Amino acid sequence: MSQTQLNEALDSLKDTGVRITPQRHAILEYLIDSMSHPTADDIYKALEGKFPNMSVATVYNNLRVFREVGLIKELTYGDSSSRFDFVTTNHYHVICQNCGKIVDFHYPGLDEVEHLATHVTGFKISHHRMEIYGECPDCSAKEAH
Amino acid sequence: MSQTQLNEALDSLKDTGVRITPQRHAILEYLIDSMSHPTADDIYKALEGKFPNMSVATVYNNLRVFREVGLIKELTYGDSSSRFDFVTTNHYHVICQNCGKIVDFHYPGLDEVEHLATHVTGFKISHHRMEIYGECPDCSAKEAH
DNA sequence: TCTTAAATTGTAATGTTTATAAATAGTCTA
DNA sequence: TAGACTATTTATAAACATTACAATTTAAGA
Known part of the structure; x- marks a missing residue:
């Protein structure tokens, strides 16, 4: 995985005054590592093992936060749910x-x-x-x- | 309104073996006339006066039919509901x-x-x-x- | 360590879209 | 034009993603 990308992301969160929680850390890590473009539910399911008590709302809340900070992009295709993509280069x-x-x-x-x-x-x-x-x-x- | 566009649309429906019902006629007419990009609900509300008994399902069903025939495009932006656009020229x-x-x-x-x-x-x-x-x-x- | 505001959780609520079954109405054939 | 067949409409319920909310917990600075 790209430790650099993760650290840069965490730094840019800190700069914006956003607290680093274990859940946020894990969601970011997943977004960076997964070469796919996961839905909120994908992320929720993937982190179930690590965070059995995490709420779906937490996933959605944090995806919104990340989007507002500019760390991720929300992709709305035809299907029912949005997909999320960690922003790296223009593609x-x-x-x-x-x-x-x-x-x-x-x-x-x-x-x-x-x-x-x-x-x-x-x-x-x-x-x-x-x-x-x-x-x-x-x-x-x-x-x- | 563009009577030509409407007639062409109706013809291409007939060619595909799709029946022309008053509801379909009205939905198509609205899609062509409205210079906006309405949601399914917009269409439903706009035709309430003419078709007090029309079901929301009818709007959705027919928008799917029109999409499959290639008469309209479904646009999924970030917001909650899809928007529909009558296909004319490339833009x-x-x-x-x-x-x-x-x-x-x-x-x-x-x-x-x-x-x-x-x-x-x-x-x-x-x-x-x-x-x-x-x-x-x-x-x-x-x-x- | 203590304090405080922010974040998480669990749940309920919202809103869009689809599924279903019964009733209705186009269209084709005779 | 009448009758039959099948697509379509309707009404309703269900599914699904996402958000709102209040109570609890927790990160981070003093």
Whole structure:
């Protein structure tokens, strides 16, 4: 795991005056380690062993805190529940419409889109998000069988 | 209103073997006319006068049908409920993070992104979505007061 | 160690969306 | 046009994710 990322995250929490609780430590650690994009429930279930008494509300509360501090991004796809992604470098996501697999896709940020949007709409643009949808190689292979 | 769009939509429903009911007609008409991006509940409330007995389930059912036929797009932003958009030309959305206003932003489709994603990930890409976030002029003006 | 405000917990409540079964109504055929 | 078949609507209940709340616990600074 990336101890550096975790420490940096903890520091930035301290700087914002957010207390470091064992639960927060564990949730952050899980978000950094898991190469997936877990839902709140995924996190809750994954930490059940370590924190048998942890409440679902704690997971949600802290995910909100982390989001407000800018440590994580909330991804809302079509499905019922949000997914959470630890913020590292700028990247987009490619999503398999068949099995739901999410693959990181590094691509230079589309700054020119934001600039044009500023001109056309008069908005003060802060950021954008993009997702790319398709079928992953595994699913394509299975289909061909 | 665009009678043409409505008729084309009704035709493409007929072609797929979907029955034209008064409720479907009204929901489609509302989606085409409303320049906003309504939620299922918005639609339900808007048609209450015309169809006092219409069920919420009918709205949801038909929005799913329309989506499957490709007439509308379902947009899942951060908020609690999905929004629905009648598909016309390719455009993206600029969203005000303060008041929630959604403005259409016409921009040539980012085909090269899809191509690169194909190469890098091996996915069979079908489409992508992008949203741009910021603060609308009205909200900026109010803040400055 | 003590104090205090913040965080956690457990539970109830909210709100959106789906499932289900009975009633209704389009559309096709004769 | 009438009748039959099946899709659709309705009403309601259920599922599900997320939030609100009050009581308890705890992190962190003095």
